[in-house]
Amino acid sequence: MPRSAAPGLLIAFLVLIAGLLIAFTVGRYPVGLADLYELLSAKLAGRAANIPAAMENVILQVRGPRVVAAALVGAALAVAGTAFQGLFRNPLVSPDILGASSGAALGAVLGIFFSLGVFAIQALAFAGGLVAVAAVYLIGSAVRSRDPILVLVLTGVVIGSLLGAGVGMIKYLADPYNQLPAMTFWLLGSLAATGVADLVPLLGPVALGTLVLVALRWRMNVMSLPDEEARALGVPAGPLRIVIVAAATLVTSASVATAGIIGWVGLVVPHIARSLVGPDFARLLPAAALLGGGFLLVIDTLARTMAPIEIPLGILTALVGTPFFIWLLSSVSKTWS
C-alpha cells in the first residue's frame, strides 16, 4: 500500500477542482470554461469581464453561493465523519452516529412548524444537533460500563430514534399544503435556496471545528487506539474525546442547518480519503475535506440538472452510498487492514 501522501493529496485536490469546474459550468444556463476563465482573470485584474452580463450573474449570484456552500458542506461532513470514525475506532460510523443529524432535524422541523424565519430555523437546527449530542454524551457517560464507546453509540441510536419519532409527530401535525412539503424537502437535503447570507453562519462554525480537529491531528491518531493504551501513551482520552466530539458536532450541525440532512458523505468519503493517503489524520483530514467538497459539488450539480425539478441531495447520496456501504461490509477487512 503506498504510504507517500503527496500523490493522494494531489488527487484529492484535483477532485475538488474538477467538482468546482463542473458545478460552475453545467446547468440550465451552460457556461464555457473559457468564459469562466475570462471572468476569473478579469476579477483578479480588477477589470470588467468580457462576457454577457446574464452569464456573470449566473456565475456569481446564482451558482456562486451554492457552489461555495456545496464545497463547504461536503468538506464539513467528510471531516466530521473522519473524526468520528477515528474516535470510535470504527470505519462504519458516520457524523450522525451521536444524534447530531436527528437533533438538527427535529430543531428545523419545529422551526418550520411554527412558521419561523430562515435564520431561526437554522439556529434551531443547530441547537437541536448540539443538544442531542450533549444528551447522548451525558446519558452514555452516566451508564458505567467497561465499553463506554459501545454504550455511547447505542445511546446515539436510541436517542436518534426518539428524535425521529418527534420529527414524525410534527410532520403528522403539520399543515399538509404549506409546511409538510418544506419539511420533507429540508429533511431530504437541498442547497437550492442557498444565498450569500447563508455562507457566514456556515463558514464560521465549519472553520472553527475543523481548526480544532486539525490542531489535534496527532492526538487523534493516538486516540484511535484503545482508551487505556492512549492514556498510557500520555493522552487524556476522556477529556479530549469531549473536545473532538464537540468540534465534529459543531461542523455537522452547521452543515445540517444550511443544507438539511445529507447522509452518506461522512461515511463514504473518509474511506476513499484513507485509501488515498493512509490513516494519519495529518494527511487524512485535508484529503477528506478536499474529496468531500468535490463529491458534494458533483452530487449537487446532478441534483439541479438531472431532472426538470430539483432532486433532493439526500436521495442522490443514498443512491451512491448504499451500494458503497454493502461493498464496504463485504470487503471490510481488506479496506481498513
Add this chain to the structure above:
Amino acid sequence: MILEGRALTIGYSDRTVGENLDVQLAKGEVLALLGPNGGGKTTLLKTLLGLLAPKSGEVRLGGRALLDYTDRERARLVAYVPQSHSATFAFSVETIVLMGRTAHGNLFSRPTAQDRAVAARALERFGISHLAERPYTMISGGERQLALLARALAQEPHFIVLDEPTASLDFGNQGKVMREIRALAASGHGVLFTTHDPNHALRAADRAFLLREGVRIAEGTVAGVLNRAQLEALYGSPVETVADPVSGAVAFLPGWTDKPGE
C-alpha cells in the same frame, strides 16, 4: 526510583478483585506476575499503570502518588505494552512507534525530527527497521509485539509493564521477547510482565509474584518461589518438574506428575 503498590485493594466499582496486595518494582529488575485466569493479574497491572484507581491503598512512583500524575507525566516514566493486537486503521509501523513519543510533545505538536530519530533507534534495537513503512495491520503477531516493545522504548520510560508479552507468539518469538525483556532490564529499566507460563518467568524474571483469586500466594526470587508445590497450589493442578542434568536448568510441565502418587 521505585514503582510500588502499598496495601492495595483492587477492582471495579461493582466488585473487588484483590485485597491487601503489596508490590515493589525497582529499576533494573524484572518481576513476573503469575496466576490463573480471573485471578486479578490484569486488574493489578492496570492499577500499577495508574489506569485504574485502587479501591484502597496507594500506588506510588518515585515517592509520589501515581494518581497525582497527569497522563502525560506518567507516560514519560511508565510505558505499557498491551497484548499484541490488531489496530483498526492501517498506520505504518513507524507511526505506531512514533506514538510512543506523544508524551514528549505538547497537546498540538507533531513528532519532530528528534522524535523520528528516537523511533528509528527503537526499531533498530528490535531488528524491525525494515518494517517501518509496512502497515501495522499487515505484519505478523510476533512483529507486532516487537513494534509495541519498540513503541514502549521510544517512550524513554523508567518502567515498562507488559501484559502477556509471550501469549499468541510462536516458540522462536517467545524466546526473542524474553531476551528483549532481559536486555531492557540490563539497560536499567524496571520491567513487570504477566505470563501464563512459569517457565517464562523462570527464564526472564528476577522475581515472581504469585496471585490466586486476588490473594498473594508467594513472592520472591524466581528460584525461591517457582517450585512444584507453589505452582500446584497456584493453579490447582499437578505439575511435573524436569531438570537438565548437565546445566541444572529446571522447567515445569503441566497436567500430571511424572510418577502417580508421588
